[in-house]
Amino acid sequence: MDSDSDEEEQRVxxxxxxxxxxxxxxxxxxxxxxxxxxxxxxxxEETMDYFRAVYVADERSPRALQLTSEAIHMNPGNYxxxxxxxxxxxxxxADLHDELAFVDLIAINNSKNYQIWHxxxxxADKLGTDSxxxxxxxxEKVFSKDSKNYHAWSHRQWVLQALGGWKDELAxxxxxxxxxIFNNSAWNQRYFVVTRSPLLGGLHAxxxxxxxxxxEAIMAKxxxxxxxxxxxxxxxxxxQSWINDPQVCLVCLKVLNSKTNCVFALSMLLDLLCxxxxxxxxxxxxxxxxxxxxxxxxxxxxxxxxxxxxxERLDPMRMNYWKWRKGMLPALAV
Amino acid sequence: xxxxxxxxxxxxxPSTQFERDRHVRxxxxxxxxxxxxxQGQEINxxxxxxxxxSGLHILGASDRVxxxxxxxxxxxxxxxxxxxxxxxxxxxxxFHGSRSSQFHSDDNAVWIPNGSHLASTYCALxxxxxxxxxxxxxxxxxxxxxxxxxxxxxxxxxxIHTGAERxxxxxxxxxxxxxxxxxxxxxxxxxxxxxxxxxxxxxxxxGLMPGSESHGGATYCAVASLRLMGFIGDELSKSATxxxxxxxxxxxxxxQRQAIDGGFQGRLNKDTDxxxxxxxxxxxxxxxxxxFIDEKALRQFLLTCQSQYGGFSKFPRQLPDIYHSYYGxxxxxxxxxxxxxxxxxxxxxxxxxxxGL
Numbered sequence: 085m086d087s088d089s090d091e092e093e094q095r096v097x098x099x100x101x102x103x104x105x106x107x108x109x110x111x112x113x114x115x116x117x118x119x120x121x122x123x124x125x126x127x128x129e130e131t132m133d134y135f136r137a138v139y140v141a142d143e144r145s146p147r148a149l150q151l152t153s154e155a156i157h158m159n160p161g162n163y164x165x166x167x168x169x170x171x172x173x174x175x176x177x178a179d180l181h182d183e184l185a186f187v188d189l190i191a192i193n194n195s196k197n198y199q200i201w202h203x204x205x206x207x208a209d210k211l212g213t214d215s216x217x218x219x220x221x222x223x224e225k226v227f228s229k230d231s232k233n234y235h236a237w238s239h240r241q242w243v244l245q246a247l248g249g250w251k252d253e254l255a256x257x258x259x260x261x262x263x264x265i266f267n268n269s270a271w272n273q274r275y276f277v278v279t280r281s282p283l284l285g286g287l288h289a290x291x292x293x294x295x296x297x298x299x300e301a302i303m304a305k306x307x308x309x310x311x312x313x314x315x316x317x318x319x320x321x322x323x324q325s326w327i328n329d330p331q332v333c334l335v336c337l338k339v340l341n342s343k344t345n346c347v348f349a350l351s352m353l354l355d356l357l358c359x360x361x362x363x364x365x366x367x368x369x370x371x372x373x374x375x376x377x378x379x380x381x382x383x384x385x386x387x388x389x390x391x392x393x394x395x396e397r398l399d400p401m402r403m404n405y406w407k408w409r410k411g412m413l414p415a416l417a418v
Numbered sequence: 419x420x421x422x423x424x425x426x427x428x429x430x431x432p433s434t435q436f437e438r439d440r441h442v443r444x445x446x447x448x449x450x451x452x453x454x455x456x457q458g459q460e461i462n463x464x465x466x467x468x469x470x471x472s473g474l475h476i477l478g479a480s481d482r483v484x485x486x487x488x489x490x491x492x493x494x495x496x497x498x499x500x501x502x503x504x505x506x507x508x509x510x511x512x513f514h515g516s517r518s519s520q521f522h523s524d525d526n527a528v529w530i531p532n533g534s535h536l537a538s539t540y541c542a543l544x545x546x547x548x549x550x551x552x553x554x555x556x557x558x559x560x561x562x563x564x565x566x567x568x569x570x571x572x573x574x575x576x577x578i579h580t581g582a583e584r585x586x587x588x589x590x591x592x593x594x595x596x597x598x599x600x601x602x603x604x605x606x607x608x609x610x611x612x613x614x615x616x617x618x619x620x621x622x623x624x625g626l627m628p629g630s631e632s633h634g635g636a637t638y639c640a641v642a643s644l645r646l647m648g649f650i651g652d653e654l655s656k657s658a659t660x661x662x663x664x665x666x667x668x669x670x671x672x673x674q675r676q677a678i679d680g681g682f683q684g685r686l687n688k689d690t691d692x693x694x695x696x697x698x699x700x701x702x703x704x705x706x707x708x709x710f711i712d713e714k715a716l717r718q719f720l721l722t723c724q725s726q727y728g729g730f731s732k733f734p735r736q737l738p739d740i741y742h743s744y745y746g747x748x749x750x751x752x753x754x755x756x757x758x759x760x761x762x763x764x765x766x767x768x769x770x771x772x773x774g775l
Contacts, residue, residue: 112518115494117487120467122452122460132460132518140521142528162461164519164533167580202583232688234626234633241629268686272631275620280629309674309686316667317620351670401680405673405710 095127098134103147109133110140128158139168144175153186160194166203180207184218195226201235205242216249224256231260232269241276250281265301271310275317291318291325299335307345312352327361340370343377347399350391354409357388388413433724436755441747442479444728445470448740449483456740463516464495468541469744475548475768476747476759485549492542495520497534499560510579511564512539512595536568536577540591543598544767553598562604565592569605573613574627585626586617590639594765597646607647614640615662621686622667632671634684634697641668641701642764652706669707672698680715681723692723692730692742695749700763703752713753720749 098104111133114121124132135155138148152169159165173183187204194200204222208215220243226236244250254277260270278290295318301311315335319326326332333356339349353371357363371390372383378397384390392410396403449470459466471488474480495514499505512534514520519533539561547553568575568588575588589610596602616628617640623632624640644650644663653665675682675698681690682698695716702708722734723746729738730746751761762769 113522114517115491117484117491118517119488119491120449120452120463120470122456122463122466123454124457124460125454128454128457136518136521139531140528159458159460161458162518163535163578163580163582164461164531198583202581205583206581232685234631238627238630241627266687268688269631271686272619272625276629313621313671313686320620355666401676401678401712401715402673402710403712405669405707408710 097127098130098151104134107134107137110136112136131155131158135165135168139164144172146176148172149176149178156190160190160197161199163199163202166199170203170206180211183207184211184215184222188222191222191226195230195233196235198235201239204239208243209246213247216243216247219243219247220249227260231264231267234269237269237273240273245280250277250283253277253281254284261301265305266308266310268310271314275314278318287318287320294318295329295331299331302335302348303338306339306342306349307347309348312348316352316355323359327356327359332356333361333363333367337367337370340367340374343374346374347395350395350398354388354391354395357391358413363387386413433721433726436721436750436758437724437728438477438757440726440728441743442474442477442482442728444725444738444743445474445477445479445740446482449474452740460518461515462538463518464492464513464538464541464545465515466740467492468545469740471545472548472767473740473744473747476744476751476761478757478759480549483549489546489549489551492545495538495542496557497532498557499564505560505563508567508579509564510534510536510568511560512536513542514538532579534578536565536575536588536591536595540594543595544765547598548767548770550770553600556599558599558601561595562599562601565595565604566606568592569609571609572616573606573609573611575605586614586624586636586639586643587626589613590643593643593646597765602647610643610647611649611662614643618663618668622664622669622671631685634675634682634694634701637668637672638697638700641704642766645704645764650704654706665705668701669705669710672702672705673707673710676711676716679719680712680717681719682716689733690719691732692720692749693732693745695720696745696752699749699752703763708752716749717753720746 109130131151131154135151138151149169149172152165152172155162155165156169173180184207187200187207191200208219220240223236223240226233244253254274257270257274257277260267261274278284278294279287284290295315298311298315298318301308302315315332316326336349336353340346353367368387371387371394374394375383375390384393389410392406392413395406399406452466456466467488471480471483474482495517497511497514499511505511509532511532514533515535515538521530543553567579568577569592570576570584574584575592576582576584577588577591592605593610596604617624617626617630617636619625619632621632624637625631625633626636630636641650649662653661675684675694677683677690679690681692682694683690684694684697699708699711702711720730723730723732723742725731725738727738729740729743731738732742747758748761751758752763759773760769761767
């Protein structure tokens with residue numbers, strides 16, 4: 085298939101192609117008072133006019149398939165064109181591997197278009213488990229340019245759940261996180277694998293090793309919000325295990341002792357305290373040490389109040405929030 | 419004209435105020451003719467019209483549009499079943515996204531396809547409501563009855579009966595449609611609720627689908643839908659345990675999305691972007707927590723995305739588009755900018771009941 089620019093340079097208007105001479109295009113009837121009319125380009129308008137003609141004639145032919153290719157090139161958001169293309173593919177019993185190649189081509193410039201991904205899923209679903217490897221590789225190709233492409237992640241999760249291919253998924257997440265530890269999409273995928281992979285035994289079985297992984301990531305970059313939220317997520321619906329796990333308060337302590345990038349550690353400590361966590365002396369000392377670094381504050385006998393005061397100072401953008409949290413404390417955690 | 423011929427260099431100082439009049443002029447131009455860059459979105463023409471017409475209304479300038487003409491144009495895009503039997507044929511009878519997917523029997527057609535779409539239907543009703551059209555005049559029965567065909571067993575909605583992706587965006591559209599028509603017979607609310615709760619992620623935000631990464635737009639769709647359906651209220655004034663979603667985690671997730679440059683990011687560790695000032699700012703408003711954000715810093719960020727030609731861009735100092743313009747105006751409405759109408763945040767339009775017509 086030609087590249088986009090070649091195709092445009094060589095494009096012969098449909099009205100001058102002999103194979104279309106029997107078709108009368110149907111112009112878009114915008115009515116007498118169109119609202120927000122669009123300045124269509126000439127070739128766009130012509131292509132869509134011919135598309136309308138074959139569409140209402142329900143012509144499921146090879147030339148109609150070719151016309152949908154051209155229309156999709158110019159107008160990939162038009163779900164009607166895609167839908168009609170699927171009807172044609174079915175009618176012609178077309179080779180769906182060729183169709184995947186077509187999607188590859190369109191996706192190069194339109195990887196954030198919902199219709200492409202829906203179409204891709206339709207094809208992959210028809211090809212079944214044979215397509216797993218190809219689909220996973222397709223998303224990997226997209227991630228090599230944009231590792232946070234939301235559509236590609238949705239597609240990948242669908243492939244895993246509908247068709248399988250879980251075996252190397254944790255390793256793949258690992259690899260993406262090694263490339264960029266701040267990639268929250270990869271953290272989310274890791275959580276997805278850990279909680280849903282049929283091969284790993286579920287969140288409870290994986291918790292210990294995942295806590296270790298998250299703690300390591302936090303220690304490397306305590307300013308990275310992703311592993312903090314991941315760590316908390318490992319105890320979803322199980323606050324008791326969360327406040328009782330010594331690794332959780334230990335990572336908070338270590339970060340506080342380092343005296344830099346402490347906001348997420350303080351925030352987690354505050355949540356722990358609100359859930360009934362009993363701090364040891366070491367942790368109190370670490371918080372006191374941060375407080376004494378400031379001229380204005382003095383240590384408070386109530387640790388939660390002191391943590392809120394620190395957050396007000398260290399995270400001034402959310403000062404009103406931390407003040408509010410402080411005001412809510414008496415009801416929850418004094 | 420001078421400013422267009424000699425645009426200042428990109429790093430020139432942004433305006434220090436919200437340039438309402440320029441925004442009105444920008445939308446007026448878009449109302450007259452959308453540039454060809456928008457042709458790839460022609461199937462969503464009603465959505466483009468919603469950004470322009472509703473945007474003008476937020477700016478208090480709806481007198482710039484031909485109300486009757488717009489209303490008639492919107493109404494002409496509604497799909498009507500021919501009879502009761504057709505209403506039960508599994509199709510959705512809402513609004514076509516544009517004239518390009520709407521066909522008539524005089525087109526030599528062997529069939530008359532119905533391309534009604536949930537998002538277009540939401541936008542149609544939003545425009546009509548904004549312009550003061552009495553929605554009880556609509557044939558809402560066929561919209562609501564056929565909308566049920568789009569709801570899936572997991573509670574989600576697909577947007578069109580011929581099949582498409584299913585996610586929280588269309589749950590929101592369905593909820594907003596029921597809310598505007600004041601009739602909830604179009605959906606199984608409990609099932610919708612279940613789906614939304616399944617989309618709350620481990621970090622407190624919502625993903626577009628169960629298992630997906632938390633995302634500002636998805637979080638808005640989830641929280642606004644729950645509010646429209648009456649499942650949540652002003653949660654901060656209630657005790658934390660009584661809510662069906664995890665509010666403390668959600669609140670914390672939302673507030674941490676305000677980044678160092680003052681703008682909001684849609685996901686962790688991503689760049690800030692104009693539209694999330696509305697998507698996440700809107701969630702915070704629904705929760706009663708808008709007072710916790712740094713409004714001054716947000717305002718300053720948004721002004722760096724304000725185009726000298728009117729409108730807003732996605733990122734600072736880029737060319738404006740009508741999508742980011744609309745959410746920029748909405749964000750300034752949340753910031754209570756003088757001269758900008760208040761919005762009903764969970765519906766995504768001007769609060770027409772509050773300001774009167």
